[in-house]
Amino acid sequence: MLQDNFGRRFYYLRLSVTDICNFRCNYCLPDGYQCGESIARENPLSVAEVDTVVRAFASLGTEKVRLTGGEPSLRKDLVQLIETAKHADGIRRVAITTNGYKLHSEIDAWQRAGLDQLNVSIDSLDPQQFQAITGHDKLEKILRGIDRALELDIPTKVNAVLLREHNLAEFNHFLDWVKVTPVSLRFIELMRTGDNRDFFASNHVAGSDIENLLLRSGWEQVVRSRDAGPAKEFAHPDYAGRIGLIMPYSKDFCASCNRLRMSAQGALHLCLFAEQGIDLRDTIADGDHEALAEQIRAAVCGKDASHQLASGFTGATRNLAMLGG
Structure with a gap:
């Protein structure tokens, strides 16, 4: 079992398959993805390399793989990537985090490939506000995609970054939606990155304020599974869905960290806000998953006890598209 010096075990890999994103979310890439920022970004891990990565992590006890971006659906071989992750011995669950741009047209193919869980980013349920945040008038299409995922019985989570000036006033609208929609809606505290200092200062909302509101309204916290993400999840008998809170400043x-991250170029990130990733591309390219597993095991011994976000240290993370948040 993959374990660090603080006794934390890592059942969960977040694997970025591209840095490219076609949305322009105001808290992440307000100017859109900048082509040519890095030549390396044009050379993401291939299907064969993803197979090596997943088999290495699976041999170390990892049970869940989440494919992230950027926007993973921009990969034309995404179906093959899902199949590759799903077929690795020991992997119980394959998930995707997507902005939903291609969800309605692709979700059936993703399910056939072995997708077990879906996360969709929706920062507003108001079409005009959604467009203002993301740069795209696609909310209704994305909601239809979620409806289709639910028809296919795919467990679905919806991510909404809390933004004081843009969607906090919609909180009750979100609750009304969850009352009749069987999704897990996770509110995510805005995180400081290298590129968003001023935006963070004017928009950060403490997740603890939302937690207190939920508890006063009859919501109760539910137990996390060992391969679950970092959200505290709450249920209410009158609601079809659940509420989750991701509070990195708490x-x-x-x-309780149980996850590691691999960049689209094969760098192992022990924390989203680490100083830098550990370049493992050469070993990955060799296709030797046993050698890669040993490198991963050795690297994890150097994982710090905590990030330093509260001190304003954001490490190498310029924006959340780099590693899928």
Whole structure:
């Protein structure tokens, strides 16, 4: 089992398959993806290399793989990537985080390939506000895609970044939606990155304020599975869906960390806000998953106890599209 020096075990790999994103979310890529920022970004891990990565992590006890971006659906071989992850011995669950741009047209193919879980980013349920945040008038199309995923019985989570000036006033609208829609809606605290200092200062909302509101309204926290993400999840008997809170600024947030990240170029990131990734591309390209597993095991021993977000340290993370958040 993959374990660090603080006794944390890592059942969950977040694997970025591209840095490119076609949305222009105001908290992440307000100017859109900048082509040519890095030549390396034009050379993401191939299907064969993803197979090596997933088999290495699976041999170390990882049970869940989430394909992220950028926007993973921009990969024309995404179906093959899902199949590759699903077929690795020991992997119980394959998930995707997407902006939903291609969801309605592709979700059936993703399910046939072995997709077990879906996360969709929707930062507003108001079409005009959604367009203002993302740069795209696609909300209704994305909601139809979610409806189709639910028809296919795919467990679906919806991610909404809390933004004081853009969607906080919609909180009750979100609750009304969850009352009749069987999704897990996760509110994510806006995180400081290298590119969003001023935006963070004017838009950060403490997740603890939302937690207190939920508890006062009869919501109760539910137990997390061992390969679950970092969200505290809450249920209410009168609601079809659930509410999750991801609060990276909360006390002891990192104590239950169970996930590692691999960039689209084969760099292992021990934390989203680490100083830099550990370049493992050469070993990945060799196709030797056992050698890669040993490198991963050795690297994890150097994982810090916690990020330093509260001190304003964001490491190498310029924006959340780099590693899928």
